[in-house]
Amino acid sequence: EDQVTQSPEALRLQEGESSSLNCSYTVSGLRGLFWYRQDPGKGPEFLFTLYSAGEEKEKERLKATLTKKESFLHITAPKPEDSATYLCAVHDPGSSNTGKLIFGQGTTLQVKP
Amino acid sequence: EPEVTQTPSHQVTQMGQEVILRCVPISNHLYFYWYRQILGQKVEFLVSFYNNEISEKSEIFDDQFSVERPDGSNFTLKIRSTKLEDSAMYFCASSVRGSGELFFGEGSRLTVL
Numbered sequence: 001e002d003q004v005t006q007s008p009e010a011l012r013l014q015e016g017e018s019s020s021l022n023c024s025y026t027v028s029g030l031r032g033l034f035w036y037r038q039d040p041g042k043g044p045e046f047l048f049t050l051y052s053a054g055e056e057k058e059k060e061r062l063k064a065t066l067t068k069k070e071s072f073l074h075i076t077a078p079k080p081e082d083s084a085t086y087l088c089a090v091h092d093p094g095s096s097n098t099g100k101l102i103f104g105q106g107t108t109l110q111v112k113p
Numbered sequence: 114e115p116e117v118t119q120t121p122s123h124q125v126t127q128m129g130q131e132v133i134l135r136c137v138p139i140s141n142h143l144y145f146y147w148y149r150q151i152l153g154q155k156v157e158f159l160v161s162f163y164n165n166e167i168s169e170k171s172e173i174f175d176d177q178f179s180v181e182r183p184d185g186s187n188f189t190l191k192i193r194s195t196k197l198e199d200s201a202m203y204f205c206a207s208s209v210r211g212s213g214e215l216f217f218g219e220g221s222r223l224t225v226l
Contacts, residue, residue, distance in 0.1 A: 034213045043117075043204045043217030044156065087156065091213055097169040099144050099211050103156040 003027075006088050006104035013078055013111050021073040021107045023088030031091040033071050034101065035064050038085045047086075078111045085109070115139045117218035119205050125224045126195055134190045134221045136205030144211040145188045147180065149173075149201040150220075156204070162188065163211065195225045 005024045013019055025033065032051055036044035048057040050066040057064045061082060063074040073086055085108045089101040118137045126132050138145050147159040160170040162180055170178075177199075179191045188207075192199055202222050206215040 032213050041220070043206070043220050044215075046214050046216065049212070049214055089156075089213065092158070095169060097161050097211070098213060099146055099161050099206075099208055099215060100158050100169055101156075101213050101215070102158075105155050 004088055004090055004102050004104035006086075006107050008107060009105070010108045011110070013075075013109065015079055015111055015113050016077045018074070018076045018078070020075070021086055021109070023071045023073070023104055024069060025071070025088075025090050026069075027090050027093045027102070029093050031093065031098065033066055034089045035062075035071070035073055036087040036089065036103075038087055038106065040085075044087055075109070078109070080111045080113050083109055083111045115216075117205055117207055117216050119203075119218035119221050121221055122219070123222040123224070125226065128197060128225055129194050132192050132195055132223060134192075134203050134205075134223070136188045136190070136218055137186055138188055138205065138207035139216055140186070142207035142209050142216070144168075144208045145180075145182070146206040146208075146215065147190050148204045148206060148217075150204065151201045159190075159203075192223075195223075197225050199223060200225045 003026045007022045035047040038044045048064040053068045065072045085106040087106045088104040092100040120135045145162040150156045160174045161168045202220040204220045205218045
């Protein structure tokens with residue numbers, strides 16, 4: 001069964017302490033991997049799209065990378081405002097509908113000042 | 114910045130009642146979606162809508178559910194005869210190109226008693 005698995009489930013960092021979040025996927029024929037940020041009680045907010053192994057995208061303190069089996073979201077010198085749940089998603093390979101995503105369960109990041 | 118708006122933010126209903134959740138997608142977007150998130154679980158796809166018709170629906174989206182775009186701006190999700198297990202956060206999303214870059218609303222929390 002196609003799956004998206006994120007680790008760790010929760011991560012607590014001190015402000016300025018860099019780390020990485022992992023997203024492993026087992027879908028066949030990846031057509032896109034997406035990172036979203038979700039604040040408590042809010043809808044997911046799009047961050048990045050990655051399409052092929054070796055691709056990297058950056059936005060402020062965040063950098064997303066992709067290999068053939070997993071993606072990493074690297075957080076450099078995080079600040080308390082980076083605290084959120086980070087969701088990874090892939091296109092459902094069984095669907096021609098490219099807006100149909102399979103989400104992972106998320107990594108909840110807490111950054112303490 | 115354009116955004117997807119959803120109403121109500123929270124609805125409490127009795128089991129067996131009908132509810133309608135409303136969404137106003139971003140005005141130039143052509144693809145519309147409903148996702149839901151049961152508390153503590155993954156975000157999961159319900160249905161996609163394009164060119165005034167359902168383009169795809171998940172196994173969850175049975176005859177109890179329906180969607181409509183009644184007036185060119187609103188996009189609604191109707192749940193007939195609600196069940197306890199329908200309690201969840203329902204997210205509306207839209208996109209320009211039908212890609213995985215979705216713009217989500219803040220969600221409507223449905224509580225079925």
